[in-house]
Structures are given as C-alpha cells and as structure tokens.
C-alpha cells in the first residue's frame with residue numbers, strides 16, 4: 001500500500017528552512033504580493049539580470065538575498081563567464097549560491113492559479129509533496145502517482161518496484177499562456193491553456209522531456225550540479241533553450257543514478273506571452289539543432305564509474321564536445337562552460353566538512 005500523502009495544510013510550512021525560492025528577474029517583484037501566503041515563510045534568492053545599476057523593488061516582509069551581475073562577477077571571477085547575461089538562464093546562479101536541500105524556481109510573470117473548484121493552488125506545497133514522495137521510473141503506473149491520496153499501484157504492478165526511487169525533479173505546468181515555442185506561438189497567438197489535468201506522472205526511465213523553468217522544483221542535493229541552464233542570451237547564438245538543456249542533461253543523469261523526475265501538478269497561472277518574433281530570433285537555431293541534440297541525449301550512456309552528479313556532468317560535457325562540436329562550434333564553448341559550472345559549483349559548495357568558500361562581504365544585498 002503506497003503511503004498516502006496528507007492534503008491538510010501543515011501548521012509549519014513544509015521544508016520552511018530547507019528550501020530556497022530562486023527568481024530570475026528584470027523587473028520589480030510585485031508579483032510576490034499574490035504569492036505572499038505561500039512564499040513569505042521561505043527565503044528568496046533573487047537573480048537580477050540586465051543592468052545592475054537598476055533597483056529591483058521587493059515587497060516588504062520577504063526574507064531575501066539579491067545578486068546582480070556585479071555580484072556574480074565578484075563572486076565567481078573569471079568563472080562568471082558560464083552564467084548567462086540577458087536571459088532567464090541566469091537563474092542557475094541562484095541554485096549555485098543556495099545552501100538549501102531544495103530549490104523552487106518561478107518566473108515573475110507567473111501567478112497563483114485556481115483549481116476547477118476555484119481554490120487557490122499552493123504550487124510550492126505541491127512541488128514539495130512531489131519531491132518528498134518517491135518516483136516510479138521503471139514501470140508506468142496507469143493510475144498515475146500511486147502515492148497520492150485516493151490512488152495506489154494498479155493490479156499487475158510489480159511489488160518489487162513499489163518502493164519507488166527518490167524524486168529529484170518536480171516539473172509543474174501552466175494555465176493561461178502555455179510554454180509554446182515561437183512558431184507555435186505565431187500560429188496560435190490566442191491559444192490559452194484552460195485544461196486542468198489532475199495528474200502527476202513519473203517520466204519513465206529512458207524518456208526525455210522538454211523541461212520548462214517557469215514552475216520547477218528540484219532536490220538540490222540529488223541533482224543540483226546538473227541544473228546548469230547553459231550559455232544563452234547576450235553574445236550567444238541561441239536563447240530559450242536554457243531549461244531544455246538542463247532538462248536533457250539532468251534526465252540522462254537521473255536515469256543513470258536511479259532518480260525520478262515527475263511532471264504534472266502543480267499549475268501556476270502564466271500571465272504574459274513573451275514576443276513570438278523576439279522568441280523566434282532567440283530560438284530558431286535550437287529548432288533545427290534539437291533534431292540532432294535529442295538523438296545525442298537519447299543515446300548518451302555514462303560509465304558506472306560516474307557515481308556522483310559532478311562526475312556524470314563532466315563526462316557528459318566531454319561527450320557534448322566530442323559529438324556535438326561538429327553540429328556547431330557553440331557546443332564546444334558550451335561543453336567548456338559546463339566544466340566551468342561544475343568547478344564553480346564545487347568551489348561554492350565544497351563537500352561537507354571541507355571549508356566552504358565564504359561569499360565576499362557584501363556579495364549580496366541581503367534583507
């Protein structure tokens with residue numbers, strides 16, 4: 001019998017001191033007002049993109065640290081070259097500086113959605129429940145998440161697999177503006193997602209998926225070093241493939257390490273459609289490159305000696321350089337940046353017991 005997840009709201013917010021909320025932004029964070037009941041108990045890490053001299057207004061009452069480009073450059077020095085500029089990919093810097101076990105990342109144009117009964121959805125709480133309950137990547141449960149209230153493993157599901165595996169990633173979805181690519185946005189400018197599907201599924205082992213960074217939770221201790229959002233935006237030939245890259249790399253590594261990835265609930269309300277023409281310019285190379293990238297990730301194998309995320313990631317970077325460098329020299333640069341990312345990650349997150357690299361004084365405008 002799968003352990004039933006409770007649905008009553010806990011007195012103390014779940015994982016209150018074990019989770020950071022990472023927000024990439026170029027604007028004032030008024031959107032937090034709507035999330036206050038659900039977010040106020042948690043620490044925020046705000047990654048300010050673009051002009052560092054601009055002041056980002058954060059509503060009163062939130063506990064946060066804020067990093068702009070000057071902070072990133074000061075903290076990482078030359079290794080800051082691996083953090084994108086003028087692209088939401090910069091958010092992964094927040095994953096690196098966090099010291100918590102879990103991370104939730106959300107865009108500043110994402111608001112609280114309502115379920116079909118009209119009840120406001122605490123997306124953060126649902127992500128936490130997803131991350132705290134096991135995944136089932138080795139055998140598909142046709143009644144979806146067996147660990148939810150009112151569900152279980154169906155007949156024929158092997159009992160030897162019912163313990164499941166630790167969940168590394170919880171991928172949430174979006175009502176209103178769906179995360180479509182530019183061509184689809186151009187063809188269907190008025191399409192809105194009104195379909196609330198009450199399901200959470202484990203993405204089967206060996207299957208890739210298009211990971212969107214808008215409404216995403218993950219266990220930083222299990223998969224954090226693989227959550228590099230790549231080289232995007234300013235000075236790069238591609239954008240809007242930041243989260244996709246992280247999703248492909250992390251899924252290959254989760255499959256190798258026996259970790260789970262879930263998708264489905266919770267929904268957020270995505271309010272703003274970014275400009276499809278601007279998006280087309282950012283993502284067009286990705287639209288044909290991905291026809292070669294997907295087969296690469298589908299066939300990627302990692303040796304058994306790769307027992308940590310870092311080792312897996314470095315091995316993947318080697319394969320990216322060797323096999324994708326011929327697609328475009330960008331992937332040679334990206335492979336090098338993947339290694340720089342791991343070096344920077346390990347510098348800021350030394351193994352427990354080793355002296356941690358204290359952030360330089362004033363590295364962040366803390367609250």
Ligand SMILES: O=c1ccn([C@@H]2O[C@H](COP(=O)(O)OP(=O)(O)O[C@H]3O[C@@H](CO)[C@H](O)[C@H]3O)[C@@H](O)[C@H]2O)c(=O)[nH]1
Pocket residue numbers: 023024025026027048049050085086087088089090106107108109179212213214239240241242243272273274
């Ligand atoms: O240069 C920038 C632009 C934006 N941001 C911040 O990033 C998020 C997302 O921005 P926005 O909502 O404008 O863009 P979307 O197209 O909806 O983003 C989704 O598509 C993918 C793009 O890679 C991504 O997975 C989703 O985020 C907001 O918080 C902006 O403030 C930025 O930091 N730098």
Ligand SMILES: [Mn+2]
Pocket residue numbers: 107109270272273274
């Ligand atoms: Mn958006």
